[in-house]
Amino acid sequence: MRKFIWGLLVVVFVGGLVFLGFNSSKTLMTSKVGKITEKQFYEDIKTSSAGQQEFANMVINKVLGAEYGDQVSDTDVQNAYDAQKAQYGSSFKTVLASNNTTDAQFKKNIKNNLIINAAIKANYKVTDKQLKTAYTNYHSDTTISMITAKNEAKAKEAIAALKNGDNWNTVYKKYSTDSTYKSSNGKMPAFNSTNTSIDSAVQTAAFKLDKVGDYSTEPVTGTSGSYYVIKLNKKTTKPSMSSLRSTLSTQIVTDFINDSSNTSEIQAIVGKILRKNNVSVKDSDLKTALNTYLTAGISSSSSSSSSSSSSSSSSSSK
Numbered sequence: 001m002r003k004f005i006w007g008l009l010v011v012v013f014v015g016g017l018v019f020l021g022f023n024s025s026k027t028l029m030t031s032k033v034g035k036i037t038e039k040q041f042y043e044d045i046k047t048s049s050a051g052q053q054e055f056a057n058m059v060i061n062k063v064l065g066a067e068y069g070d071q072v073s074d075t076d077v078q079n080a081y082d083a084q085k086a087q088y089g090s091s092f093k094t095v096l097a098s099n100n101t102t103d104a105q106f107k108k109n110i111k112n113n114l115i116i117n118a119a120i121k122a123n124y125k126v127t128d129k130q131l132k133t134a135y136t137n138y139h140s141d142t143t144i145s146m147i148t149a150k151n152e153a154k155a156k157e158a159i160a161a162l163k164n165g166d167n168w169n170t171v172y173k174k175y176s177t178d179s180t181y182k183s184s185n186g187k188m189p190a191f192n193s194t195n196t197s198i199d200s201a202v203q204t205a206a207f208k209l210d211k212v213g214d215y216s217t218e219p220v221t222g223t224s225g226s227y228y229v230i231k232l233n234k235k236t237t238k239p240s241m242s243s244l245r246s247t248l249s250t251q252i253v254t255d256f257i258n259d260s261s262n263t264s265e266i267q268a269i270v271g272k273i274l275r276k277n278n279v280s281v282k283d284s285d286l287k288t289a290l291n292t293y294l295t296a297g298i299s300s301s302s303s304s305s306s307s308s309s310s311s312s313s314s315s316s317s318k
Contacts, residue, residue, distance in 0.1 A: 025037050025038070025039060026038045028041055043285075046283070046285050046286060047285050052286065052288075052289040053289075055286050055289045056289045056290050056292075056293070057112075059274070059279060059281075059289075059290060060116075060270060060274070060293070061112045061115070063273060063274055063277050063279060064112075064115050064116060064119045064270070064273065065112070065115055066277075067119065067273065067277070068115050068118040068119045068122065069115055071115070071118040072111055072114040072115050072118060076114055077107055077110050077111045077114065078107075079189060079197070080110050080114070080196075080197040081106065081107055081110055082180050082181075082189075083188070083189075083191075083195075083197035083198055084197055085178075085180050086146070086148065086178045086180040086181055086188065087148065087178075087198070087199050087202070087222060087224070087226060087228075088148075088224070088226065089148035089150075089176070089177035089178045089179075089226065090148075090150075090177035090178075090179075091177075091226075116257070116270075117250070117253060117254060117257060119269070119270070119273060120253050120256070120257055120266060120269055121249065121250060121253040123269045123272065123273065124253055124256060124269065126248075126249045126252050126253070130252050131241065131245065131248050131249070131252070132241070134248040134251055134252055135241040135244065135248060137193065138192065138193055138194070138238065138244065138248065139192055139193040139203075139207045139238075140192055140235065140236045140237060140238045140239065141190040141191070141192050141234075141235075141236040142190060142191060142192065142206050142207065142232070142234070142235050142236070143187070143188070143189075143190045143191075143232075143233040143234040143235075144187075144188055144202075144206050144209075144230045144231060144232055144233055145168060145172070145181075145184075145185060145186040145187045145188070145230070145231045145233055146176075146178070146181075146186045146188055146202065146228050146229070146230045146231075147171065147172050147175050147176040147178075147186055147228060147229040147230075148176050148177050148178040148186075148226060148227075148228055149175055149176070149177070149219065149226075149227045149228065149229065150175075150177055150227075151227060152219050152221075152227045154175050154227070155175075155219035155220075155227040155228065155229055156219060157175065158171050158174070158175040158229045159215070159216070159217060159218070159219070159229055161174070161175075162215055162229070163217075168185065168186075168215075168231055169185045171229075172185045172186045173185070175229075186231075187233060190234070190236075191203070192247070193207065193251070194247050194248065194250060194251035194254075196254050199222045199223055199224070199226075199228075200223060201220055201221060201222050201223055201228075202220060202222065202228060202230060205220045205228075205230055206230055206232065209230070209231075209232035209235075210232075211232065212232055212233060212234060212235070213231065213232065214231070214232045215229060215230065215231040215232070216228070216229055216230050216231075264296060267292055267293050267296035267297075268296040268297030269297075270293050270296075271293040271294050271295065271296040271297055271298075272297060274290065274293055274294055275294060279294070
């Protein structure tokens with residue numbers, strides 16, 4: 001599965017509960033050797049690396065959500081969710097459970113990820129050279145039907161049945177473990193090469209099919225290890241580059257975000273947005289949780305100047 005990290009972007013260990021006001025003497029655990037209170041739990045977690053990261057995620061999601069949240073619709077989230085769920089088939093719930101993630105958390109994390117993409121896109125300059133390269137590699141809207149097989153052997157059996165002349169719908173009902181697109185016998189919404197929800201292996205296989213009705217003659221192995229059989233339903237003509245400018249820009253930004261070598265630049269963009277919104281951490285234990293972002297992109301000379309200015313202001317006020 002190409003993008004299951006959508007649901008794993010935040011630290012689920014804390015689960016968003018730590019910062020909901022756990023600061024009382026309510027007892028969480030008792031034993032012969034003593035007890036643990038909510039306050040002790042809160043103080044311990046907020047100074048841990050997981051707690052610091054969760055706090056940083058909460059701040060970033062809150063600020064970016066307020067500024068760019070209206071650019072992400074419920075339909076965007078649902079489409080991304082459905083696409084990923086379909087590719088995991090019957091194992092989807094198991095995958096969520098193994099990552100301590102519920103359906104609601106997964107959708108929330110998808111939305112946060114889409115908002116981050118929107119924020120980066122609004123603050124990242126895409127060049128004409130990047131657009132031309134992206135257009136050259138672009139594949140237009142393609143519609144497929146897909147069987148999510150239980151294993152490789154079942155995928156091969158499904159392909160053999162199709163080769164023997166069995167109807168796609170019959171083969172789908174017999175071999176697919178997916179329930180998301182069950183009513184349409186595996187037919188999925190159209191996607192193009194900028195889509196971030198469809199497994200890259202599925203995309204590659206789909207774009208290689210030439211004629212409507214063609215299907216994969218070998219099992220398609222997904223990046224998560226799942227096995228698929230896909231059939232081409234429709235392929236559209238490639239639009240002009242000018243009409244695809246926004247779509248290609250989104251793809252370029254997504255590739256930029258997913259490239260680990262751009263981490264510092266991404267932190268600088270997020271930091272700029274946080275500073276613009278006057279983010280100031282008041283809790284001493286959490287004071288440095290956002291330093292990676294708030295100081296990103298600021299030159300050492302600027303930081304020194306800022307420090308000197310702060311020192312002067314402090315001295316003047318004494």
